[in-house]
Amino acid sequence: MVFLFAIEMKDRIHQHFIINKPFGFISQFVNNKNRKKKLLGELYEFPEGTMSIGRLDAKSEGLLLLTTDGKLSDTICSSKVEKEYYVQVDGEITQKALEDLCKGVEIGFDGKRYVTKSCLTVVLKEAPHFEERSKKIRDERHGKTTWISITINEGKFRQVRKMTAAVGFPTLRLVRVRIGAIYLQGLKPGQVVPVSELNYN
Structure with a gap:
């Protein structure tokens, strides 16, 4: 059973998203502090397991990448990517x-x-x-x-x-x-674009 689960996880097709985070939204899906903050889930119906790659605070705007791939998230958050x-x-x-x-x-x-x-x-x-x-x-x-x-x-x-x-x-x-090589240009505030891969190089 564990072996079959490992194969399923390895073969899983991950999903990725490019969004223009508007002012007033926090870069998460759950508000742990019970404050009245707008969450990313209000912008789009993201699949289970989606995470933001890095964060923008509520007052900040612009390009935010999301993925279901934790390894990809770690890579893009690293010092290798501008x-x-x-x-x-x-x-x-x-x-x-x-x-x-x-x-x-x-x-x-x-x-x-x-x-x-x-x-x-x-x-x-x-x-x-x-x-x-x-x-x-x-x-x-x-x-x-x-x-x-x-x-x-x-x-x-x-x-x-x-x-x-x-x-x-x-x-x-x-x-x-x-x-990296992904630009905000052309995205309106709150717009979410699903993509097959995140070409950040």
């Missing part, structure tokens, strides 16, 4: 702040101090054209903002938000736009 974010920060970011982000900054993580790994950070020449968020961002009448791109190979809890705050430019809006 994750790119478009980040709107409060203020007109300075060259020094950009350089500090690139070199690595000290943030708090799990009750300890942690220095982020070097990354690629650049100012976007034009503001990206995302659909208006359900909870509006303050406009520039209340001060300038800057859109930057941050590409990292790690994923500590709320890392990008903590990084921009550490250099004096808090995050106002955060959208993940790329995981």
Whole structure:
């Protein structure tokens, strides 16, 4: 019986999904803290065993991959695969702040101090054209903002938000736009696309 079960698991055809996670949703299917948060299952009828590959917090938006394949999830979450974010920060970011982000900054993580790994950070020449968020961002009448791109190979809890705050430019809006070779482009908020495989290389 155990042997037959092992064969069935080995031959199982896994399912994968690419979604544009909207603002206000958490990257899970069960709310363990009994809080009124929107769950991924409200967007689509996912098969049993589906898990998110990494997470985006409730305030963050954009590209989220889901799979029933735990090994694939571990691979994509590893430092081998880049994750790119478009980040709107409060203020007109300075060259020094950009350089500090690139070199690595000290943030708090799990009750300890942690220095982020070097990354690629650049100012976007034009503001990206995302659909208006359900909870509006303050406009520039209340001060300038800057859109930057941050590409990292790690994923500590709320890392990008903590990084921009550490250099004096808090995050106002955060959208993940790329995981490896998979891009957000063309997906509307809340849209779920089933795919036969996740071509992240």
